């Protein structure tokens with residue numbers, strides 16, 4: 001039997017994880033039963049709109065501040081168990097304003113729970129507040145202002161989620177200007193449901209530091225070269241891409257090609273509640289399905305750490321610990 005290094009022990013950052021979509025299945029069931037709701041479905045979505053509707057239904061089991069805090073805490077605990085040194089969950093506060101009264105109230109609960117979970121589980125937690133492409137751009141701008149306001153409470157990045165085909169990047173320029181001028185990383189979704197043009201727009205219009213997904217950049221060789229010449233990190237989610245038919249199979253997935261071209265890529269779970277695998281599972285799949293060796297897995301982990309919103313001293317220390325992992329003897 002081939003001896004392998006433990007991927008749990010590989011220091012890594014989880015950069016593409018939606019808060020409610022990373023809820024434990026057991027918590028979804030428990031909360032739904034507690035509120036005498038039908039347990040929301042988490043499989044059987046065919047296309048992205050159906051997936052998105054299923055996501056929003058799952059989020060409705062969160063009805064109190066304790067529920068929301070619990071989800072935050074468990075998401076951080078699961079990242080720690082998977083060997084993450086940093087997690088940057090994203091959330092859209094508007095998803096919960098009917099429950100908590102205001103976007104600000106939602107953010108306050110999440111930042112407090114994140115700080116407590118960071119202490120409890122001993123890993124770094126940064127938060128990404130995101131806009132929604134299917135909502136009016138003014139909502140995203142309000143979210144961006146809120147994100148900047150909470151920068152001192154570990155909000156580190158600003159994202160943009162939902163259907164790329166509905167809301168082009170140009171509509172959200174103002175929100176990203178606000179976020180970037182406020183010192184946040186720009187990390188919109190792009191190059192998932194739309195092609196290379198959406199990646200170019202995310203770079204040129206939204207000033208992306210990272211791209212959530214970005215894999216469809218592979219369709220344009222010039223764009224791949226541009227990414228390889230930059231420090232932009234693609235926060236890739238292989239299982240999500242297969243489940244939502246962005247790629248037909250692991251064999252067809254462009255991750256290897258992007259890495260070979262020299263593009264920085266992290267590996268992530270996206271929505272483990274709806275797709276199945278968690279962060280560590282995705283690293284295991286990179287080894288078993290893509291056949292990545294430990295040098296490549298360490299490179300992915302290093303990119304995740306360097307692309308994160310973590311403080312620079314932590315980034316240096318964790319990157320060094322990735323090197324130590326790679327230098328460690330096989331056990």
Ligand SMILES: [Zn+2]
Pocket residue numbers: 016018161189212270
């Ligand atoms: Zn995503």
